[in-house]
Amino acid sequence: MTDNTEQDQIVAEIGALHTTATAAAGPLPVHALRDFGPYRSSALRHPTHELVRADPEEIELVSPAFGHSDAAEESDLTIQHDGEPLGERIIVTGRVLDGEGRPVRNQLVEVWQANSAGRYVHKRDQHPAPLDPNFTGVGRTITGDDGSYRFVTIKPGPYPWKNHHNAWRPAHIHFSLFGSEFTQRLVTQMYFPSDPLFALDPIYQSIVDPDARQRLIAAYDHDVSEPEWALGYRWDIVLTGSKATWMEPEEGEHA
Amino acid sequence: MPERNDSGAAQSARHQQTPSQTVGPFFGYALPYGGGAEVAAPWSPEAIRLHGTVTDGAGEPVPDALLEIWGADAQGRPIDARGSLHRDGHSVTGFGRAAVDRDGHYSFTTVRPGAPAPGRAPYLLVTVFARGLLHHLFTRAYFDDDPFLETVAEDRRDTLRAVRDGERSYRFDVRLQGDGETVFLDFIGDGRG
Numbered sequence: 001m002t003d004n005t006e007q008d009q010i011v012a013e014i015g016a017l018h019t020t021a022t023a024a025a026g027p028l029p030v031h032a033l034r035d036f037g038p039y040r041s042s043a044l045r046h047p048t049h050e051l052v053r054a055d056p057e058e059i060e061l062v063s064p065a066f067g068h069s070d071a072a073e074e075s076d077l078t079i080q081h082d083g084e085p086l087g088e089r090i091i092v093t094g095r096v097l098d099g100e101g102r103p104v105r106n107q108l109v110e111v112w113q114a115n116s117a118g119r120y121v122h123k124r125d126q127h128p129a130p131l132d133p134n135f136t137g138v139g140r141t142i143t144g145d146d147g148s149y150r151f152v153t154i155k156p157g158p159y160p161w162k163n164h165h166n167a168w169r170p171a172h173i174h175f176s177l178f179g180s181e182f183t184q185r186l187v188t189q190m191y192f193p194s195d196p197l198f199a200l201d202p203i204y205q206s207i208v209d210p211d212a213r214q215r216l217i218a219a220y221d222h223d224v225s226e227p228e229w230a231l232g233y234r235w236d237i238v239l240t241g242s243k244a245t246w247m248e249p250e251e252g253e254h255a
Numbered sequence: 256m257p258e259r260n261d262s263g264a265a266q267s268a269r270h271q272q273t274p275s276q277t278v279g280p281f282f283g284y285a286l287p288y289g290g291g292a293e294v295a296a297p298w299s300p301e302a303i304r305l306h307g308t309v310t311d312g313a314g315e316p317v318p319d320a321l322l323e324i325w326g327a328d329a330q331g332r333p334i335d336a337r338g339s340l341h342r343d344g345h346s347v348t349g350f351g352r353a354a355v356d357r358d359g360h361y362s363f364t365t366v367r368p369g370a371p372a373p374g375r376a377p378y379l380l381v382t383v384f385a386r387g388l389l390h391h392l393f394t395r396a397y398f399d400d401d402p403f404l405e406t407v408a409e410d411r412r413d414t415l416r417a418v419r420d421g422e423r424s425y426r427f428d429v430r431l432q433g434d435g436e437t438v439f440l441d442f443i444g445d446g447r448g
Contacts, residue, residue, distance in 0.1 A: 032389035041387030044312035066352035067337030112285030
């Protein structure tokens with residue numbers, strides 16, 4: 001039997017931090033906490049001073065203007081090599097919206113991920129799982145007029161990491177997003193439904209609001225699946241920035 | 256049907272924000288792109304260098320950080336021409352992305368932006384991503400004195416200045432934590448930026 005003393009300790013620390021956050025006054029933060037001890041690498045890499053409030057200037061209220069020349073034909077990660085990658089072919093699609101539900105048009109969406117065996121092409125990934133010569137795991141696209149994006153890829157595998165003994169990341173796809181203003185910039189990770197590793201993962205659990213955590217999980221969507229071809233997942237992304245109005249959560253929302 | 260008030264309906268219709276997650280350690284083959292650090296071509300006459308080191312709370316270099324800069328053109332105007340990743344060798348795109356090297360050092364070539372308004376100093380918006388950083392951080396590299404700097408605690412103000420360290424070269428170090436911790440900015444007003 002594997003000794004999971006360290007994993008148990010991580011889960012206990014996560015539980016204590018969630019309890020503290022829930023007991024604090026005010027709404028739970030949406031974003032991951034930068035100071036989140038169970039994710040050991042955060043210890044020396046989070047600021048200890050409070051952030052300084054700044055009014056965004058014109059440059060921060062606009063975003064770089066990406067175009068289709070920036071991302072032509074890079075939305076299908078399964079056709080980047082001579083052969084077909086191994087693994088479960090999937091379609092991941094959704095819309096990028098702002099807090100008012102308006103589409104974020106013509107903006108760059110970048111993804112990167114491990115292959116079906118849980119191995120990244122990155123040279124520092126030392127996980128002894130096979131590389132797939134037919135899969136790099138990098139994609140780019142530009143959102144449509146309705147804010148939509150669509151990638152064809154391979155379902156990534158979970159993989160071990162060195163945070164603690166027997167630490168495994170739930171399967172995920174990294175996403176990088178731009179809004180219509182730079183203050184909406186977001187880098188995050190999309191997860192798959194019902195992953196048994198969620199409760200054990202300090203990166204996923206660094207979001208202390210359970211509703212917010214759920215929003216990182218794509219939904220299986222049979223309308224997106226294509227017969228004899230690929231399973232479909234739908235994941236909408238909501239970016240809010242300085243223009244968004246902060247609203248009091250409804251009573252009991254975090255009960 | 257139970258009665259619902261209008262504000263309740265509006266609240267349920269509002270779109271809930273997607274949370275952040277760390278960029279992780281394995282972005283190096285995915286996010287950097289050809290010429291990403293060359294916002295302006297290095298040989299162009301008005302090009303400047305902006306460079307520095309990213310360090311952690313122990314003062315050690317962070318070897319797996321990614322920085323983005325976003326700034327106005329030499330006249331102080333945002334650049335809205337399409338193709339911000341595309342480098343044609345002469346256009347200034349305003350947007351740049353650079354991974355740090357093994358010693359935590361980054362370097363961009365860009366133009367010194369113009370002032371955004373009369374009485375205001377030019378600056379570049381700097382965004383920091385790293386393994387171990389669960390949500391990116393924003394800061395600004397100012398090229399001159401600005402009224403905003405007056406609002407920042409005096410002993411921390413200098414962390415927001417790009418310091419001239421050579422001909423057409425400016426140094427802007429990023430200290431994530433500890434002595435000389437960089438001032439990071441919250442544009443949203445939620446304390447988290």
